[in-house]
Amino acid sequence: MPITEPMEAQPTTSRRWQLADRIGAVASFLCAIHCAALPFVLALLPLAGLEFLADHRFERAFVVFACTLALLTLGNGYRRHRRPRPLLLAFPGLALLLLGVTVAEQYPIAWHSALVTCGGVLVSCAHFVNLRLDRRAPHVHGPSCAH
Template sequence: MARSPTSRAWQAADRLGAVASFLCAIHCAALPFVLAMLPLVGLQFLADHRFERAFVVFACALALLTLVNGYRRHHRPAPLMLAFPGLLLLLLGVTVAELYPIALHSVLVTCGGVLLASAHFVNLRLDRRQPHMHGPGCAH
């Protein structure tokens, strides 16, 4: 079945969100191990808290946009049920946990990123199962 251009755009945004969240989780999990190596390869900005906060804000905004829109399309709460704890863990990790050892920060943001990526993947899967409905806004 053909998908509307709008649906394809939301799927692309979901894919971007899934990749960004997964990369965030990998970044946060690996950061304690590679922190000393980043300046040697010119990537010290990856350890900067401002970069991390900006990335988390981007991931949270993209997740809220795509997942709420996905819920409006398929009316299934599973992606949101994965996303909300993930968002909470990410936000706790880049705010409160920065005052504690880096291990706590890494665990919180890694788990949050994995939950957020999972929410995007579930949203994509539910969107593929949703049949295309012909209506007044249909492009074909």
């Protein structure tokens, strides 16, 4: 007879992934707002002590965090509900984010801002779709269960 986990372990795990998805959605959306607004408020950041927000190292670190969180939560979401829609939104968004913080830094700030803003919005939407799919189709243990 196989040993199974207690029934209460799944909702807790699911809640943790949903929390991570929420954090990812908010972080990606804030990233998009940051990138859209940055060209307009660039001169005001030092006055507010927030000049680090315009630093490329901060932006790269934030994008790496957002990409890692998106890949973990959306990959886990796909494993649970087997619907590719969040991944289809996330992959172009992640590509735009990475393109925006690497290649587009050599171009005018408008290109950089547009790429990273669109990427952040796509990744945020992917997290929201993933959360919605989790609510509609809760995980059920069955023969195709991956854990």
